[in-house]
Amino acid sequence: MKSLYFDKELTLREVPMPTRAPGEALIKVLMAGICGTDREILKGYSAFRGIPGHEFVGRVVECEDPKWMGKRVVGEINIACGHCSWCARGLGRHCPTRTVMGIVNRPGAFAEYVALPEANLYAVPDLVTDQAAVFTEPLAAACEILEQLTISPGTRVAVIGDGRLGLLVAQVLKQAGAEVTLIGRHGSKMNLAKTWGIHVFNDGTQEFAASSFPLTVDATGSPGGLSEALRLVEPRGTVVMKSTFHGAANFDATKLVVDEVTLLGSRCGLFAPALDLLKLRRVTVQPLITKTFPLNQGLEAFEYLNQNSALKVLLDMR
Amino acid sequence: MKSLYFDKELTLREVPMPTRAPGEALIKVLMAGICGTDREILKGYSAFRGIPGHEFVGRVVECEDPKWMGKRVVGEINIACGHCSWCARGLGRHCPTRTVMGIVNRPGAFAEYVALPEANLYAVPDLVTDQAAVFTEPLAAACEILEQLTISPGTRVAVIGDGRLGLLVAQVLKQAGAEVTLIGRHGSKMNLAKTWGIHVFNDGTQEFAASSFPLTVDATGSPGGLSEALRLVEPRGTVVMKSTFHGAANFDATKLVVDEVTLLGSRCGLFAPALDLLKLRRVTVQPLITKTFPLNQGLEAFEYLNQNSALKVLLDMR
Numbered sequence A, B: 001m002k003s004l005y006f007d008k009e010l011t012l013r014e015v016p017m018p019t020r021a022p023g024e025a026l027i028k029v030l031m032a033g034i035c036g037t038d039r040e041i042l043k044g045y046s047a048f049r050g051i052p053g054h055e056f057v058g059r060v061v062e063c064e065d066p067k068w069m070g071k072r073v074v075g076e077i078n079i080a081c082g083h084c085s086w087c088a089r090g091l092g093r094h095c096p097t098r099t100v101m102g103i104v105n106r107p108g109a110f111a112e113y114v115a116l117p118e119a120n121l122y123a124v125p126d127l128v129t130d131q132a133a134v135f136t137e138p139l140a141a142a143c144e145i146l147e148q149l150t151i152s153p154g155t156r157v158a159v160i161g162d163g164r165l166g167l168l169v170a171q172v173l174k175q176a177g178a179e180v181t182l183i184g185r186h187g188s189k190m191n192l193a194k195t196w197g198i199h200v201f202n203d204g205t206q207e208f209a210a211s212s213f214p215l216t217v218d219a220t221g222s223p224g225g226l227s228e229a230l231r232l233v234e235p236r237g238t239v240v241m242k243s244t245f246h247g248a249a250n251f252d253a254t255k256l257v258v259d260e261v262t263l264l265g266s267r268c269g270l271f272a273p274a275l276d277l278l279k280l281r282r283v284t285v286q287p288l289i290t291k292t293f294p295l296n297q298g299l300e301a302f303e304y305l306n307q308n309s310a311l312k313v314l315l316d317m318r
Helices: A036-041 A136-148 A164-175 A187-195 A223-232 A253-258 A271-279 A295-305 B036-043 B136-148 B164-175 B187-195 B223-232 B253-258 B271-279 B295-305
Strands: A002-007 A009-014 A024-033 A055-062 A072-075 A113-117 A121-123 A156-160 A179-184 A199-202 A213-218 A233-241 A249-251 A262-265 A289-294 A312-316 B002-007 B009-014 B024-033 B055-062 B072-075 B113-117 B121-123 B156-160 B179-184 B199-202 B213-218 B233-241 B249-251 B262-265 B289-294 B312-316
Touching: A002 A295, A009 A295, A024 A072, A036 A295, A055 A113, A055 A136, A121 A271, A136 A164, A136 A271, A156 A164, A156 A223, A164 A179, A164 A187, A164 A213, A179 A187, A187 A199, A213 A223, A223 A233, A223 A249, A223 A253, A233 B253, A249 A253, A253 B233, A253 B262, A262 B253, A289 A295, A295 A312, B002 B295, B009 B295, B024 B072, B036 B295, B055 B113, B055 B136, B121 B271, B136 B164, B136 B271, B156 B164, B156 B223, B164 B179, B164 B187, B164 B213, B179 B187, B187 B199, B213 B223, B223 B233, B223 B249, B223 B253, B249 B253, B289 B295, B295 B312
Parallel strands: A156 A179, A156 A213, A179 A199, A213 A233, A233 A262, A289 A312, B156 B179, B156 B213, B179 B199, B213 B233, B233 B262, B289 B312
Antiparallel strands: A002 A009, A024 A055, A024 A113, A024 A312, A055 A072, A072 A121, A249 B249, A262 B262, B002 B009, B024 B055, B024 B113, B024 B312, B055 B072, B072 B121
């Protein structure tokens, strides 16, 4: 089958079909999204070798439990052992022996087919298009903030970064009742956010006053975002760090300690609430798709993403 | 009066007596403790100029409210405006226009006399010696963790750093019901902790296994402590950062995000619970005093602290 394969560099490569382990389904990938983490993998993040890709929607073509046959599905990306204390607490996302599709020791979705445990699958409601369903994983990651924190109605939140993740996080917090300010540098992206009732602030030309928000979210995907999120948070406030990047972060330890700030790492989330938001159209994802490439133009798709103005770029395997 | 004065360098200097503002008491300092923050100030922390010192016990010699006259007191170091929303919430420690004695825009206690608002004073119970009372401020800082987090009985906690603050934090958490492991490099300090029923581990020779504790506390006072505290914490665990130092901290952002760790800055605490612990002898402070110097040997006292084996060094103005 055709795939994008990373081994020092990303290439378009013919590879053998995935082998389906017991309890797994074989899935024909329909569409896949390119994420910031994929681009970090190309820089060395997680020392991954193989087929990247963890945002996808597909159709089950082989399975153990017949109920999945032919179903359109998305899949939770952490493949947990199912036996340890983390798994027992429903936190397979933190299982110490887990693999992660396209990120840690497991082939991903930038290919014609992918295998995943049936336990990881979620059926996609008919109302949700392929283009929307492919956002389930990043939307779940945005929803994770709601699992970790209680957002009181009207809470003033700054989301730093007007990229793909920032626009999803801003919408998720807005629909949860927060008063959201998106801080970014791209007029077109912030204009989009404005149409959703989100305040916007361009920090390319001016600086927002320090210590202005009880909650800030770094969704920039770069080391500088944390410093800004920390600068903007009030004493005793919370900074949510959603950026994963390859390398060390640097921050003002004095501000963290003196202002008694809580810095909260936040990663993958639950798929069910994300699918609900898509089904109920409480978030808008369609305008986030800048361009769609067929799989055999996958390298061009990665090139294209280097443009600042690109939001979500999809691969289409249909 | 005699004082230690910092202006590019620390000198012993004759300065005018403090002027007592309305609502303030004039206090004859009895004893003062040298803190890690004082040593950071000498390196440039908080750009302080003047008399440092914020750990003290003294006796009121002039005051507005006669009830304070002649009383032996300790004093909360943050001098807040009393009117803002932070002050209204009982969080004068975060008042944006506050001064901080010996740290931010206000003379400290390394002198014969100091002036402080009467609202900041706490009478020292007779049972508490001068040598113990001088620990109220750092002990309050250790107790702050209990204000910020709920410690369930038996919670396994690693305290990193076997210095003054580490030994106080370990005791405070132990008496609150935690199962505490002190991780340090100094045999004599860790032997002391053992006598309090605290587990000890010398990380100078071997490395504790990663992801071993749901809660870790960085009390090293150095940038390296945070990395170790982060390495030792479990997924979804909490790292409390108690170190204040001059400069930026560096840490593994991937670990924070992927393991969804909470990093919590923690600074000054309430004096009342700290005085209670001293009165009820639930913590032991006497063995932490390595040496006591008269004020006019204050420069030698700072020199002496550069020895690794020194714990708390006091100045005696009695």
